[in-house]
Amino acid sequence: IYAFVKCHFDYDPSHDNLIPCKEAGLKFSSGDILQIFNQEDPNWWQACHLEGGSAGLIPSQLLEEKRKAFVKRDLELSRPLCAGIGGKKKKKMMYLTTKNAEFDRHELRIYEEVAKVPPFRRKTLVLIGAQGVGRRSLKNKVLVSDPHRYGTTTPYTSRKPKVDEKEGQMYLFMSRSEMEADIKCGRFLEHGEYDGNLYGTKIDSIHEVVDSGKICILDVNPQALKVLRTAEFLPYVVFIEAPNFEVLKDMNRSAIEAGVVNKQLTDSELKRTVDESERIQRAYSHYFDLSIVNDNLDGAYRSLRRALDRLNTDHQWVPVSWVF
Numbered sequence: 001i002y003a004f005v006k007c008h009f010d011y012d013p014s015h016d017n018l019i020p021c022k023e024a025g026l027k028f029s030s031g032d033i034l035q036i037f038n039q040e041d042p043n044w045w046q047a048c049h050l051e052g053g054s055a056g057l058i059p060s061q062l063l064e065e066k067r068k069a070f071v072k073r074d075l076e077l078s079r080p081l082c083a084g085i086g087g088k089k090k091k092k093m094m095y096l097t098t099k100n101a102e103f104d105r106h107e108l109r110i111y112e113e114v115a116k117v118p119p120f121r122r123k124t125l126v127l128i129g130a131q132g133v134g135r136r137s138l139k140n141k142v143l144v145s146d147p148h149r150y151g152t153t154t155p156y157t158s159r160k161p162k163v164d165e166k167e168g169q170m171y172l173f174m175s176r177s178e179m180e181a182d183i184k185c186g187r188f189l190e191h192g193e194y195d196g197n198l199y200g201t202k203i204d205s206i207h208e209v210v211d212s213g214k215i216c217i218l219d220v221n222p223q224a225l226k227v228l229r230t231a232e233f234l235p236y237v238v239f240i241e242a243p244n245f246e247v248l249k250d251m252n253r254s255a256i257e258a259g260v261v262n263k264q265l266t267d268s269e270l271k272r273t274v275d276e277s278e279r280i281q282r283a284y285s286h287y288f289d290l291s292i293v294n295d296n297l298d299g300a301y302r303s304l305r306r307a308l309d310r311l312n313t314d315h316q317w318v319p320v321s322w323v324f
Contacts (some may be wrong), residue, residue: 003036004050004116006317008286018067020044026056026199030035030285033114041314045099064110078286085158090130109286113320119312122236123210126148126228127219128284129240130276132248132269134294135219137241142217142303153205156188159197190224206233222284229287231322236311238304239288242277243295247271251295 013025026036028045037055039044044256048055056130059067125142143150154168158176167173174182179198183191191200201220209216218228218235228235242248244264248270279308285291294300 003039004114004317005031005034005036005047005111006114007034007111009064013057013169016059018043018059018063021057024057026058028058061110068110070298084265106229112286114317115323116315116317118315120234120316122215122311123234124206124228124236125217126225126235126237127217127240127296128222128225128237128280128288129219130242130273130280132265132273133240133242133277134297136241136298137297138217138294138300138304139217142304143296145301145305147216151209151212153201153209155199155201156205157199158196159195181256189218189227190221194270203227222280222287223286225284229319233323236308237287237289238307239281239291240291240300241281241291242274243293245274247273247295248273 007028008030010029011025012027012284013019013022014027016022016025019025026034026049028049033050035050036045036048036058036074037046038061041060043060044057044084045060046055047058103293117188127139129135139152143152154170154172156174156179157171158174158179161171161173163292165171177193177200179200182188182202183198183297187202188200189203191198193199201218206216206218220228224239225235227233229237243251245267248264252261252265252270254264256264281291292300292303
């Protein structure tokens with residue numbers, strides 16, 4: 001039986017001291033799909049690239065796990081993703097709550113078994129990115145462009161409604177004790193506390209959008225991918241990458257001149273966005289279906305729409321667990 005795998009690391013046999021014969025090795029890059037046709041040897045599998053070409057040896061999952069277990073882990077990943085923001089700005093921290101979903105930063109990403117399926121409709125569109133890369137603007141642009149096709153969740157909060165606030169307009173209101181009970185039962189995808197009030201996204205509210213016949217757009221913390229990347233939510237995961245520092249600075253300046261934003265970001269805030277973007281990419285890129293550099297909102301939107309349109313016409317490689 002042939003298996004297809006998506007590779008989550010780069011491999012060059014010419015640099016591999018363990019391979020019995022370097023010429024027999026098959027070179028590949030992260031993101032490549034390989035066809036595996038012999039897994040009898042515990043250390044070396046036989047595989048070829050999808051496009052064909054000659055077969056070669058690749059390290060087995062087991063061998064690569066052993067090898068990676070000895071390599072010192074990237075220290076970066078042991079730091080929390082949202083390192084303290086500092087200053088007067090109170091950041092709403094989102095924490096993942098669903099049981100067993102804490103992202104294991106030492107999880108070894110080697111091969112993932114995949115299957116090719118005909119075009120199908122994803123249930124969710126998940127936008128991932130550092131704070132300040134424009135995820136929300138992109139999300140709103142997609143929502144406004146096609147409100148019959150796309151919807152999003154309304155967050156819950158434990159704070160009291162303001163005088164002119166209607167239930168469900170911006171927030172759904174719950175008492176703190178109800179919200180805490182639901183968090184404890186794993187009913188929230190993520191939640192956080194801000195100014196002494198709880199805020200969060202309920203898993204049921206994602207299902208409500210999907211059941212109404214729409215694709216649910218979520219802009220969440222990358223840790224939530226651990227829960228979302230399943231057959232239950234069938235996500236299309238898009239990483240919104242920060243452009244380089246100078247471009248980000250120009251974009252902030254233009255946005256101020258255009259009156260879109262009124263806050264000039266400091267160099268250290270801009271640098272934090274770029275650094276956080278790189279850190280998310282290193283830790284989570286194996287989950288991304290698409291990466292878009294947001295150096296221009298209209299351009300990023302067009303790239304995203306083109307990719308979403310292709311999902312209606314092209315066959316797709318998805319985790320085997322979604323299919324069987």
